[in-house]
Amino acid sequence: MSLESVSPATVPVWRLRALGTAVVLAGAPVGAALTLLPASPGPLLALACLGWTLLVFGLAWWLPGAWFRHLGYRLDPHGLVIRQGIFWRHRIAIPRVRIQHSDVSQGPLQRRYGVGTLKLYTAGSRFTCNELPGLDHDTALALRDALLRQDDGGDGDAV
Amino acid sequence: MRYEGGRPVPEKRLHPFSWVFQLVGSLGAVIPIGVAVALGAERSGLFWVVVPLLLLGPLGALWHQWVYRYDFADDGLVIRDGLIFRNLRQIDYRRIENIDTQRNLLHRLLGVADVKVETSSGGGAEATIRVLSLDDARTLSDTVFARRDALKGKTPTDGHDAGEPAEGTTLLTLPPGELVMLGLIDNRNLLWVGAVLGAFMQVVNVETLQRLLGPVLRDAGVAWLDQLGLAVAVLLALATLVAVLAVGKILSVVAALVKYYGYRLDERGSDLRVRHGLFTRVSVTLRVPRIQVVHQLATPLHRLFRRVALQVDQAGGGGDPEAGQSGGARPLAPICTSTQAEALIARALPGMTGHEPEWQSLSSRTRHRLARLWLWCWTALTLPPGLWWLGAHGLWLPLAGVPLALIHGHLYAKYTRWALTPDLLLFHRGWLWRRLAVVPRNRIQAIRFTRSPFDRRYRMSELEVDTAGGGLGKRRVRLPYLDRRVAARLGSALYH
Numbered sequence: 001m002s003l004e005s006v007s008p009a010t011v012p013v014w015r016l017r018a019l020g021t022a023v024v025l026a027g028a029p030v031g032a033a034l035t036l037l038p039a040s041p042g043p044l045l046a047l048a049c050l051g052w053t054l055l056v057f058g059l060a061w062w063l064p065g066a067w068f069r070h071l072g073y074r075l076d077p078h079g080l081v082i083r084q085g086i087f088w089r090h091r092i093a094i095p096r097v098r099i100q101h102s103d104v105s106q107g108p109l110q111r112r113y114g115v116g117t118l119k120l121y122t123a124g125s126r127f128t129c130n131e132l133p134g135l136d137h138d139t140a141l142a143l144r145d146a147l148l149r150q151d152d153g154g155d156g157d158a159v
Numbered sequence: 160m161r162y163e164g165g166r167p168v169p170e171k172r173l174h175p176f177s178w179v180f181q182l183v184g185s186l187g188a189v190i191p192i193g194v195a196v197a198l199g200a201e202r203s204g205l206f207w208v209v210v211p212l213l214l215l216g217p218l219g220a221l222w223h224q225w226v227y228r229y230d231f232a233d234d235g236l237v238i239r240d241g242l243i244f245r246n247l248r249q250i251d252y253r254r255i256e257n258i259d260t261q262r263n264l265l266h267r268l269l270g271v272a273d274v275k276v277e278t279s280s281g282g283g284a285e286a287t288i289r290v291l292s293l294d295d296a297r298t299l300s301d302t303v304f305a306r307r308d309a310l311k312g313k314t315p316t317d318g319h320d321a322g323e324p325a326e327g328t329t330l331l332t333l334p335p336g337e338l339v340m341l342g343l344i345d346n347r348n349l350l351w352v353g354a355v356l357g358a359f360m361q362v363v364n365v366e367t368l369q370r371l372l373g374p375v376l377r378d379a380g381v382a383w384l385d386q387l388g389l390a391v392a393v394l395l396a397l398a399t400l401v402a403v404l405a406v407g408k409i410l411s412v413v414a415a416l417v418k419y420y421g422y423r424l425d426e427r428g429s430d431l432r433v434r435h436g437l438f439t440r441v442s443v444t445l446r447v448p449r450i451q452v453v454h455q456l457a458t459p460l461h462r463l464f465r466r467v468a469l470q471v472d473q474a475g476g477g478g479d480p481e482a483g484q485s486g487g488a489r490p491l492a493p494i495c496t497s498t499q500a501e502a503l504i505a506r507a508l509p510g511m512t513g514h515e516p517e518w519q520s521l522s523s524r525t526r527h528r529l530a531r532l533w534l535w536c537w538t539a540l541t542l543p544p545g546l547w548w549l550g551a552h553g554l555w556l557p558l559a560g561v562p563l564a565l566i567h568g569h570l571y572a573k574y575t576r577w578a579l580t581p582d583l584l585l586f587h588r589g590w591l592w593r594r595l596a597v598v599p600r601n602r603i604q605a606i607r608f609t610r611s612p613f614d615r616r617y618r619m620s621e622l623e624v625d626t627a628g629g630g631l632g633k634r635r636v637r638l639p640y641l642d643r644r645v646a647a648r649l650g651s652a653l654y655h
Contacts, residue, residue, distance in 0.1 A: 078655055089615075092607040093654045123474070124604035124625035126635065 003072030003083055010115045014064035017109065022060035026053040056159060065094030073132055080120065082132050094130055096147055098122045104140045116140040120147070167249075169230030169237045173291065174271050177227070178220035180290045183265070229288060231302050236276065238286055247533065250285055252307040253624050254278045256446050258300040276303075276496050276523050324606040327427030330506060331492055331499060333435075337466075341494040342412030344460040349407040356403060413550045419493055426506060431491070445489060445507075448476045450627035451602045452636060453491070453504050455595040462593075466494050469503055472628035488634060492564065508583070508599055516578030522642040524617045525575075529640075530568035534560055577638055578654060584624065586638055596636045606650050610643075620646035 030049045037045065068087050074081045079096040083089065094143045103119040110116055116137040135143065161168050198211075226242040235251040257277040266272055271290040278285045291299065333341070420437035431445040452472040461467055469491040492503055505512045537560030545553030570590035578585040584598045609621040623637040641649070 010563055031619045084454060085611055089610045090604055091610075093650065095654060098604045106604075122604045122625070123627040124621075125628060127605045127625045130605070 006134040007136040018060035026056040169228040177224040181220035224539035331423035331424040352407040451626040453597040474627040511582035514580040525572040526568040526639040533564035
């Protein structure tokens with residue numbers, strides 16, 4: 001029942017993305033506070049700004065790594081199992097015969113680090129699109145091919 | 160059907176009264192605005208400028224009727240709309256799941272019907288043909304289903320015979336007595352009455368009421384309201400409440416009688432057909448192979464009358480947004496007895512209900528967890544106002560919630576259970592509002608386990624199954640508070 005982890009090369013991608021968000025999240029309120037409030041900020045305000053910035057950047061550094069450690073998948077004869085989540089941990093099992101189609105996508109940042117996202121679509125209503133991010137691009141392609149092979153055993157409708 | 164340069168040119172036209180319904184259907188919302196504009200314009204002497212604008216609606220509707228064509232091609236239904244901006248739509252016969260007709264009072268006076276062509280893609284009807292004469296509608300449905308069966312290589316034995324359709328067996332009819340019961344059970348109108356009354360009281364406040372009713376009351380020898388004793392005032396308030404309840408219930412009984420008048424559920428081949436309505440005749444076809452989940456609901460009022468309600472989730476199909484349903488939910492039986500419900504579930508999921516389910520309960524720690532959860536919520540809600548109003552005595556308030564929390568935890572754990580048969584997953588949830596979901600195992604699209612921090616603390620897992628229909632809101636099939644090992648076993652049984 002062991003799960004494989006995705007490519008470690010994805011952590012820098014997520015970190016860069018998270019840092020981008022962090023700059024906005026920390027910069028906007030701190031900048032607003034420093035410009036709108038009196039010119040000489042009190043020690044309390046300075047401390048709050050510093051604390052907030054540290055918190056946001058700390059999370060931006062820590063979350064991608066933690067997310068990576070908890071992300072895993074397993075390909076078995078029946079389909080694909082994806083596990084993810086740090087606090088709320090989800091494990092979703094998608095039977096191979098239920099997969100309608102699949103995508104392997106790669107953003108510019110992902111291309112730079114050679115990783116990609118595998119998306120599996122089912123005909124369901126809540127979990128119609130299931131993503132497995134951070135795979136090595138070649139692994140993603142191989143996974144997709146492995147999942148799409150032997151696909152003609154079902155009843156053709158998958159509903 | 161003829162072809163021009165390889166392109167199909169549909170030739171069948173809409174009913175001559177089509178424009179009336181097109182106008183009502185598409186521009187209904189605009190008419191009041193138009194009237195308002197016309198009135199305003201007349202006052203300022205611009206009436207004759209506005210009239211041509213008002214004529215745009217009927218002219219557009221006539222245009223639509225004039226250019227709209229449909230026909231039967233070899234492999235699909237062809238619909239052409241528009242002449243300048245042409246839109247030619249071809250719907251493969253094999254993809255057509257339902258052809259429903261809908262008729263309100265006006266349709267019935269003129270002997271016509273709205274025809275909705277539905278395919279398995281979600282999001283409502285693929286095409287709405289507004290309107291056809293009844294004969295044309297029947298020809299359309301018979302031709303489409305006959306050709307579909309021919310294309311699928313089936314002999315047309317499952318009820319869609321090209322000739323006179325074979326009458327199926329009737330599974331359920333609802334006599335007026337049942338409809339009255341349905342109206343009494345339904346609480347949705349109560350909300351309306353409350354809201355209307357609230358709004359009314361906002362507009363017509365107490366002073367106005369006193370001014371209006373005061374003389375009448377004085378004449379009747381009733382002293383002024385503030386001179387009445389407290390007991391009488393309470394009595395009056397209670398009487399008002401009872402009156403609101405009674406009016407709400409009467410309204411919902413009337414609504415149920417009008418909406419579900421002559422309710423009939425027929426089985427024809429692999430279809431279930433529902434027909435009902437006093438003014439608006441609704442006819443819905445449920446394709447049995449596409450039924451994903453059957454839900455059975457029993458509210459406290461249902462149980463008082465010993466009845467349940469049945470709903471099915473269908474793959475695709477937009478549901479009925481007017482009835483407040485999302486996704487593919489359709490009522491199978493708005494009200495029936497539990498024995499009838501069992502028989503209907505067996506018809507909706509043929510060949511799957513042979514095995515007696517062995518009910519399994521939730522984790523033994525559920526009571527404890529739920530009681531604690533409720534107690535925390537109760538405390539969070541009552542402690543701040545309690546401390547505010549009662550001071551130190553407010554500290555006793557959380558204790559008052561203990562019995563309720565214990566009872567809820569106990570009853571929820573007692574009545575919530577699941578079962579796995581060779582073909583079905585059954586899940587019964589709740590003790591006050593009881594919901595039973597019956598999911599055929601071969602319809603399950605994906606299985607998801609969730610372990611929240613609380614789940615981890617209590618060594619539990621939540622298991623959710625996804626199907627192709629509905630599955631949103633209350634109709635999600637989500638089994639919470641399962642023992643971790645049990646959940647893993649159940650999940651792998653469903654997955655393999």
